[in-house]
Amino acid sequence: MPTIALLGNPNTGKTTLFNELTDTYAYVGNWTGVTVDKKIGQLHGSPAKMVDLPGIYSLNPLTKDEAVATDYLLTANPNLILNVTNASQLKRNLLLTIELLESGTPVVLVLNMIDDLYQTPYLLDLPTLAQRLNCQIKTTNARNKQGVAALHQRLLTSLDQPASSTFQLTYPAAVEQALATAVTRLTPRYSATFSRWLAIQFMAQNQTIRDYAQQQHLQALTTAAADYDRQGFERQIFQTRQAFITTTLQAAQRLNPDVRANHLTQRIDEWVTHPLLGLPIFVGIFWLMFKLSFDWIGTPASNLLNTWLSGPITDWANHLLSTLGTLPFLQALLVDGILNGVGGVLTFVPQIFVLFACISILEDSGYMARAALVTDRLMQAFGLNGKSFIPLIIGFGCNVTGVMATRTIEQPKERLITILLSPFMSCSARLPIYSLFVAAFFSRHQAVIVLSLYFLGIVVALAMAKGYQLAFHLKATSDFIIELPQYHLPRVDLILRGTWDKGKGFVKKAGTVIFAGTVLVWLLSNLSWHGMTTDIDQSLAANLGQLLLPLFIPLGVRSWQVVSALITGVMAKETITASMIVLFHLSGQTALVATFSGLFTPLSAYSLLVFILLYIPCFSTLATIKAETGSTKWMLYSGISSFLVAYALATIIFQVGSLFV
Structure with missing residues (x-):
């Protein structure tokens, strides 16, 4: 079965194009690493x-997800x-293009x-750009499906009439001499073109390629590694590529006589990425999200569904x-x-x-990348x-x-810390x-309470991150580079598909995990150590809840049913x-809300929410x-530490709050 590999820089619309060309939908976002594994669809x-x-950005991977691409080509x-590629950012995008053409x-x-x-x-x-790169070029605007049909036809034609890339850069004499020697020794095993590509990537210090060469015992490359590095081949290769990109764009670029620069993105960014205003705007946007979800749209719809x-x-x-x-x-x-x-x-689905x-709207509009940029300074303070x-x-x-x-985080300690923080x-x-x-x-302040959580x-x-920074002796963080795409009006179809992609897991759980859990809880509430019982206070669920209830009294919980539900x-x-x-x-949500009024106060309710x-x-x-993490130890640590943090903070909130209520 023929295969087409989609490769490109982050935020070039690659995954959006994938969705338009195939029968499979993949998650779309506006940040680096949204595709953390390869997605497969049928053209x-x-x-x-x-x-x-x-x-x-290059075939030389820095992170686990980037290594997927190089491994795949190998x-x-x-x-x-x-x-x-992003048609307006070719100077950066063409570095990867050169590496792909050389394969x-x-x-x-x-474009x-x-x-x-x-x-x-x-x-x-x-035509000039195609002649310089010696490859076929098509232009598209995947968001609006412009040029997608023509690209689809070109792909079908190219699969029927494949033509290998003959693109070849000429590197400095010392590099070319070393390449010629390596290719001669590798060609009995690989084609001349692939041998040259392997050698170039090896000389450019691509660690994935170097690991591959070690595994495959490619002594033509491994024995010369120290010599390649001593002569600075990696730097020479990069400089040659950059010089080619510069001359190519100079030859292919033409002045745009009708340019009407769109400064909208720049004007918006002056506010949303402002060093002082950026974070308050970020908080305000999330507050608006919760107002829509809990006050204006979501809750009324949930109440109708519950009724x-x-x-x-x-x-x-x-x-x-x-x-x-029925019995x-x-x-x-x-x-x-x-059913109940x-x-x-x-x-709660609405x-x-x-x-x-x-x-999904924030992602598709381009704002979420700005949110990552705005929080970078804050995150730096916590390691x-x-x-x-x-x-x-x-x-x-x-x-x-x-x-x-x-997986997009290249530093192992930073990655481990982020993994441990994610459950919070x-x-x-x-x-x-x-x-x-x-x-x-909190019926009058629903959005504020949820936002506070x-x-x-x-x-x-962040507090835990600071502790881990000290414990792991992290003195400096890795560099953070992110693409800031142009702002776009969100597409309705992408919003609907993105919403379903995120929310379908909740619906699926209702038919699987929640279904099984509900059956188990019902059985435990109707069984005692002596068989079936109609007295729920004598049931197995009650026995377990009553046994653990003293542990939860300090944080304001006084019902064994709540304790059993937490388990x-x-x-x-x-x-x-x-x-x-x-x-x-x-019988449902409304009856449960009414029951809470006799079990909790606003303070104990909030402390329980903090625990949850x-x-x-x-x-x-x-x-x-x-x-x-590849470690049972870190899994157990995550479970135990999160319980201790939850218990301590919820207890402090309830006990301190009780002094003022």
Whole structure:
């Protein structure tokens, strides 16, 4: 099956183009490392598969996700490379293009975001550029689907009539002499073109290539490594490429007589990236998100859904099961356990999807990259940088993907610290619990209370980061470089697809993990050590909750049902809501909110929310921490330390607050 590899710098619209050309949707964002693994789709109207590789600036990888691209070219031998560039930023983008052309694999160069080029003082003479690079060139604006059909046709033609790249730069004499010697010794094993590419990458100190040469026992290269480095071949190769890029652009650029520079992006950035105003604007934007999710749109929609599920649907289910003669035990399990429990969680879908829609809008507009830039100075003070901010923000959706996104961090200690901090980010699974409590105790300030929890998670993470910085003896952080794309009006279809991509995991959990957890909790609440029981206070769930209740009294919890529900939250945080509905024998969200008024005060409710925010990550997150660190020790440390931090902070809030209430 023919294969097309998509390669390009971050924020060139590569993944957007992938979505337009294939039958598979991949997550789209506006920051480096959004594609932390290769995504595979099938080219429309063709058996060819298309592989979307991580955004990289060069084939010389600095991070784990960048190494994916180089490893792929070494092992997969794609039939065609689709090199996606930003048409208005070619000086930076062409460095990777040269490396791809030198591999000998056929390359189609895509000048994407062509509309941005028209806003610059220069246009491009495409025939001259194609002649200098000796490859096919197509122009597109993937966001608006401009030029995508023509590119699709070109790809089909190129697959039918492949032509290897014959591009070759002439390097300084010493480098060329060394290349000739290496190619002669490698050609019995590889083609001449691939041998030259391997040798160039090896001389340029590409560590992935050097590891490959060691593994494959390529002594033609490994024995000369010290000599290559001593003569400064890496610097000479880079300078030659930069000189070629400069002369190529000078030959291909033409003055744009109709330029009308668009200063909108610059004017907006003067405010949103301002050293003093940037952070307050960032906080204000997130406050607006929570107002939309909890006050203006999300909560009213959730209330309507709850009324429908706890009223007509429950009545209909009871009537149907009674008509069918269902056993009382089974009817109670289906209605009181599964329907009320899972349904009680599903009522929060509108709030979660509104929040994810807001995040998708920020990503597609280009703001999220600015948020990372604005927070970089703050992160530096705590031993991290803006590169760590990106996985933490992703963790607002799901801590699992937040932990995985740390692959973009090249320094091992910084990456480990960010992994350990990720569970403190308030993932979407906690939103149903927040919604219940703010509706019960903070109805006039729902957005502010939820926003305070999100930022409390960030504050705790930064405080922990400072401690880790001292413990790990981090004296300086790595450099943070991020692309700032032009601002764009968000596309509705991308917002809808992005929202669904982020929110579908919550819906899937309702049918799997939450379903299983609800059944388990219902059984534990109806079983005792002596068999079935109708007295829930004698059930296994009650025994466990009552045993641990004294531990939670210092933070204001006085109900064993709440304690038992917190235990199920380790499986998945969403199950806490479903468990409480089942354990209190209620019909849905509204009844649970009413029950809270007799169990909590606003102070104890807030301290419990703080505990839920910070305590033990769910099983999936713990498993991901183990996989990403390769250590059971760090997984256990994450679970234990987060519980201790949550318990200590929640207790302090309740005990100190009690002195003033």
